[in-house]
Amino acid sequence: KCGFFNYCREHIPEDSTFDFSGMHLKKKYEMYKEGIIKLGDVPEDYSLNKNNKLQLEVYKNGKPVIDKEAIVNFLSDLNYPLFFMDFETFQPAVPLFDNSRPYQQIPFQYSFHYKASKESELTHLEFLADPGEDSREKFITKLLDDTSAEGNIIVYNKTFEITRLKEIANDFPEYTEQIEERISRIKDLMIPFRQKHYCSPEMKGSYSIKAVLPALVPELSYDELEISEGGLASIAFESLWNETDMMIIAETKDQLLEYCKLDTLAMVKILGKLEAL
Structure with a gap:
């Protein structure tokens, strides 16, 4: 990750179009250049794929979309x-x-x-x-x-x-x-999260367990752990050698x-x- 990443993005707000999950970075910068930066700025008729439309709908409504029958x-x-x-x-x-x-x-x-x-x-x-x-x-x-x-x-x-x-x-x-x-x-x-049977604003379009857990079980968190993701676990184990x-x-x-x-x-x-x- 570039050392200037946070500096160059300090003007980007929370819940921006850069949060669209699975969208190509080129498309995100096209939206940025068009002045569409906040998720709330995306026009209703803007061309998005099915998953990004769902992510935007969930964000604007502020509540999860749940397909109970599929679950x-x-x-x-x-x-x-x-x-x-x-x-x-x-x-x-x-x-x-x-x-x-x-x-x-x-x-x-x-x-x-x-x-x-x-x-x-x-x-x-x-x-x-x-x-x-x-x-x-x-x-x-x-x-x-x-x-x-x-x-x-x-x-x-x-x-x-x-x-x-x-x-x-x-x-x-x-x-x-x-x-x-x-x-x-x-x-x-x-599967239920990848197939969008459960999609909440907190997940920001992601179905990673690191996104799903705080959305469904906020009382559990990796934040307080010294080792909080798989890459760090690998490094820690190798260090023991x-x-x-x-x-x-x-x-x-x-x-x-x-x-x-x-x-x-x-x-x-x-x-x-x-x-x-």
Whole structure:
């Protein structure tokens, strides 16, 4: 990010046309040059795609647009018990392990929240690799053990977790059958938001979990965490490979566990909000 970004945009107001999600930057600057800077300045007949029109409608009305029927259909496809799953990975430029390649995303951490039923108490399970070793086999054997019970596995953006699981199956083929069984149970909580079944002003057209969580569950926040997004988690884990101070190691591990745990708790709470509609 350019060091002058905030300086050059200090005259741009909150809720500007630069907030249009998915719109090409060239189009945003065309609007800027036309004097259309605030979302409220966009003419009713201005040419926008379907998603940007919806984003503008939600902003102007100040309330969410909710397709309850579509959400009910999504929820009807989920079968308790439910596992809420999230991975963290790092990407070494130079391969550190056998059966790996440059910039391969190596999983080093997961978090699970488990609910036997809608009314049951949450159970939390987690894994964090020891720095300095290839922990992929430990990762997958514990994951398979933790998900041995029946039930759907809920993720947010299933492409990421499924791709990582398939890579592990390729590198450790003895686990392929069990991994494929887990993949068959995965459901993507991102779908209702990506397909605009739920769209609120706070989300600003985005369906990222970082946008959805504060809109639906404002009492949960990443703001107070030392590690607040996946890129920082990767950097923190890699830093442990050369760290010798045991206090720093312990503190960093706690921060990693806290971050990943919040990711899966966020999914639990978001699903609860959808079920309550």
